[in-house]
Amino acid sequence: MSNIPKIVILGAGYGGIMAAQRLQKELNYNEADVTLVSKHDYHYFTTHLHMPAAGTDAIDNARVSISKLVDEFKIDTVKSTVQEIRIEDKKVILEDGTLSYDYLVIGVGGEVETFGIPGMTENAFFIRSINSVRVICEHIEHQFALYKQDETRADRLNFVVGGAGFTGIEFVGELSDRIPQLCKQFDVDPSLVNIYNIEAAPTALPGFDPALVEYAMNVLKKKGVTFKLATAIKECTPEGVLLATDEEIKAATVVWTGGVRGNSMIEKAGIEAMRGRVKVDEHLRAPGHDNIFIVGDNSLVINPEIDRPYPPTAQMAMQQGPVVASNIVASIRNQPLKKFTYENKGTVASLGKGQAIGVVGKTKLTGFWAAQLKKVIDIRWLFIIGGFSLAFKKGKFF
Numbered sequence: 001m002s003n004i005p006k007i008v009i010l011g012a013g014y015g016g017i018m019a020a021q022r023l024q025k026e027l028n029y030n031e032a033d034v035t036l037v038s039k040h041d042y043h044y045f046t047t048h049l050h051m052p053a054a055g056t057d058a059i060d061n062a063r064v065s066i067s068k069l070v071d072e073f074k075i076d077t078v079k080s081t082v083q084e085i086r087i088e089d090k091k092v093i094l095e096d097g098t099l100s101y102d103y104l105v106i107g108v109g110g111e112v113e114t115f116g117i118p119g120m121t122e123n124a125f126f127i128r129s130i131n132s133v134r135v136i137c138e139h140i141e142h143q144f145a146l147y148k149q150d151e152t153r154a155d156r157l158n159f160v161v162g163g164a165g166f167t168g169i170e171f172v173g174e175l176s177d178r179i180p181q182l183c184k185q186f187d188v189d190p191s192l193v194n195i196y197n198i199e200a201a202p203t204a205l206p207g208f209d210p211a212l213v214e215y216a217m218n219v220l221k222k223k224g225v226t227f228k229l230a231t232a233i234k235e236c237t238p239e240g241v242l243l244a245t246d247e248e249i250k251a252a253t254v255v256w257t258g259g260v261r262g263n264s265m266i267e268k269a270g271i272e273a274m275r276g277r278v279k280v281d282e283h284l285r286a287p288g289h290d291n292i293f294i295v296g297d298n299s300l301v302i303n304p305e306i307d308r309p310y311p312p313t314a315q316m317a318m319q320q321g322p323v324v325a326s327n328i329v330a331s332i333r334n335q336p337l338k339k340f341t342y343e344n345k346g347t348v349a350s351l352g353k354g355q356a357i358g359v360v361g362k363t364k365l366t367g368f369w370a371a372q373l374k375k376v377i378d379i380r381w382l383f384i385i386g387g388f389s390l391a392f393k394k395g396k397f398f
């Protein structure tokens with residue numbers, strides 16, 4: 001049996017893929033065994049999922065086969081679901097086997113946070129993965145078909161989106177673009193369709209520049225979105241939602257985008273975590289575990305300027321991946337580790353076709369130019385992971 005170090009990466013998301021690609025570049029021949037484990041044999045672009053969820057873009061434009069991203073002569077890829085991490089034994093238990101590691105990278109992404117709202121887990125849809133958005137898209141279309149069979153069921157044309165954060169706003173933007181097409185396809189009067197975006201906080205897009213939030217809300221209102229801010233959802237039922245105000249909105253479709261947390265697998269492994277996110281050290285290691293590195297939504301990095309955690313973003317994950325890889329290589333070679341510093345390159349939220357808001361440095365962008373920037377960001381990611389050919393193949397659809 002080989003006694004070179006074994007590196008196991010859990011999750012082929014933004015953090016995991018970047019770590020794998022950097023390891024394959026930095027490691028010398030036979031310096032370590034690297035295994036990348038992920039639930040699916042493709043990497044998917046979560047930042048693009050609001051589009052296939054609403055049906056404004058094809059599912060396949062939001063994913064790429066892992067085999068196209070990593071060199072399978074250098075990295076073993078395993079399509080499996082991780083069930084448990086056993087730190088004491090340095091083992092990962094998969095649904096169909098076990099892997100031993102010397103160094104572990106945890107990047108399995110976040111989970112939905114419903115804040116214990118009764119019925120949310122059972123009755124709402126979530127924009128989390130390729131499979132979850134496929135279901136949402138088909139469900140929406142099906143509601144139009146069912147409505148045509150029984151036009152007394154007005155709730156079939158009511159769409160509730162819980163949460164007006166980044167994901168909720170991007171999704172209602174796309175949904176409001178899709179509705180006119182569906183109305184035409186199914187001969188439905190567009191005035192019968194309602195999109196409600198419900199948010200417990202007093203503002204949409206909390207944390208975003210207020211002038212940009214106002215711009216975004218005006219754009220979306222014009223597209224037919226009804227906002228209910230400072231309004232908590234008390235319960236989600238098979239018939240719709242019950243609000244804290246005791247108002248009931250009957251809707252056959254409820255999509256919950258109101259919260260994400262870290263991963264419960266981390267908590268179960270006994271790694272110190274806050275709601276499934278590990279407050280990593282400056283080298284992105286789990287405290288007290290020099291051989292366990294954490295990337296992306298599983299990590300918690302403090303913004304020193306405000307002494308609060310940075311929000312979990314793809315941007316954060318993709319910056320952490322290469323640092324984790326370099327630090328594992330440095331650990332193997334007994335060299336000093338790199339410190340991780342996050343660099344905010346800007347934030348853009350799409351509001352549907354040709355519309356977006358964004359902040360880059362001190363510059364605020366709206367409308368067409370912000371939408372172009374969103375495309376550039378998405379295409380840049382394709383270029384980073386798959387070079388010009390992937391950027392050209394998938395990017396032309398963005």
Ligand code: FAD
Pocket residue numbers: 010011012013014015016037038039040042043044046047048049050080081082083107108109110127128166167170295296297298312313314315316317348
């Ligand atoms: P992920 O990208 O979530 O990847 C996790 C990987 O782990 C997946 O491949 C998954 O299949 C795999 N996995 C999960 N569980 C297991 C298991 N048990 N076993 C094996 N494999 C497993 N961020 C931005 O910066 N900009 C945006 O515009 C933006 N838009 C977003 C829009 C939406 C709709 C959503 C949902 C998120 C958005 N985000 C955005 C946030 C961003 O997508 C996440 O922060 C980012 O994906 C985190 O990357 P990650 O590597 O931690 O995990």
